[in-house]
Amino acid sequence: MRRQINRILCATDFSRFSQEVVNYGIQLAKEFHATLYICHIVDVPTVSVYGEAVIGPIEHQNRFMEYARQEIENLVGDESIEYQPLITLGIATDEITRLARENIVDLVITATHGRSGLKRFFLGSVTERLMRTLPCPLLVLRGMEEGASPEKPQKFPFKRILVGCDFSADAAKAFDYSLSMAQEFESELHLVHVVEPSGYKDLFKLPAESGDKFKQDLYDMINDKLMAMVPKDALSWITLKTKLLVGKPYDELVRYAEINDIDLIVVGIRGYGMVEELLVGSTTDRVVRQSPCAVMSVSAK
Template identity: 30%
Template sequence: MLVIDRILVPHDFTPASVRVLPHGLALAARMEARFYVLHVADRSDAPYPARALPAVRERLQQAGVVSEEALRAVPIEGVSRKDGGVAETIHRFAREEEIDLIALGTRGRKGARRFLTGSVAETVIRRAERPVLALRGEGAGAPPVPGTLDRILVPVDFSEDAREAGRVAAEWARFFDAQVDLLHVVTGGSASLPDQASSVSDEEHGGPEKTARRALAAMGRGLGALGVPVAVHVRTGAAAPRITEFVEAEETDAIVMSTQGRAGLERFLLGSVTEAVIRHVPCPVLTVRSYGRSIRALAD
């Protein structure tokens, strides 16, 4: 089961920050978690970071995502901290308050004092010792809020980090009654298949696509045993563009992916790919890794 007791949203009063607030608050209401809104300030008279939440609560109520009672029961704490380095302040606060999940927008204000612009968001994601839910700050229309998730995508390179992403996605799918899509992208010259599959030639297996599909199916059977529907998909090409194309074609509601894959020149889910996906997809991306704080309490 998912274990999320404390959710943090870094907030700088930009559209990107406002856009991610409904996701954090809806999750807090659904999971009965405490909700923190953190503003990293550069002056002592910084605005109260939770001031936008009444409008967000009203929007969620109107959408019928969670009940009014659940929303009003969420303990909310707005916090301002003096800037000692934005990403560092976010990580320090997360450690101090034992945050389980960080939700952030990936665009912020321009200029030297910009807050959640790409470089800061990427630093948070790369260094986080806990899962991060990232949502691109631009896009047409409102993104789906938690509670309306039907399809969750897991890009897979068969590393332990990607397998952990699959396990987290399965628990997420159980909570939201959603389907898990496992996607492997076969890249040119990539040695991304699991060791037991790569020990046999692609010709014996029927080619790299069929080999990958068999390996995905085996992974899917393990996740399906948790009681969630699982579908497997194989694409060929560059990882980030194929993942983005899949999201758009299949109307994916959320992505769970690792922030690091296999070592070596042909790493698949290394930060650059994850960051490229976050920049281009309209849906939330939950990044996880096989170490650090987990939101999954699951007997394997």
């Protein structure tokens, strides 16, 4: 099923990575002939980015809003594209989700921020919360750790797209979006299924000959299922590659992306309870944190 992208929302916090995030939004909007919204959320209690302390928040709101409009205009620069700035006050996750719903957005673009350990345990991140609250896919660009040297620019357009396939409802929707992207950019499409050894403990108890046959049968079955996901007519405009890997899904997907010089990873996301999310995280969260390239998360909801 072809997924249309008619409205794109690009979220910026005016960090040093903001220009690349906005550039991605501009290029995608041009490619899909989409409406572009560029949003910034003013969080009044934490306004160091605006260069001054806040004594009377209400008095300074207009100044902050005007500053944000000017910064967005500077980020767009001379690009010949129609865009609409969206500037509001509040909590970033809540406001970005609200704006995406109100404007019937098809794709949100943001970037990760370096955070690990206890800080992530207690606070999570805006990106990880957005993956669970947005009504549309989230395209996450890899940001930089504070104090780190700049990384090489992330690639556009996406010529090699990897989609993690576990045959669930969320993975099926992720595949739809990856197929649409592959069609738009005439990309290589890599369908990868990861088998976790813990799910096949009995396999390792079989005699060598029986075990090898079982593994080959399993590979053939999964490869057939992966191939069956792709409409036959799509094979005329994409280069399709399938792969069965063994290990932890997030480790194997990231490793595969690094080895094969992938430009975009597309993964589905399913809901998690608070305790599970804090203590364990999900495959999608971990792929986003460790990926060498952009990641699109897609919810089945």
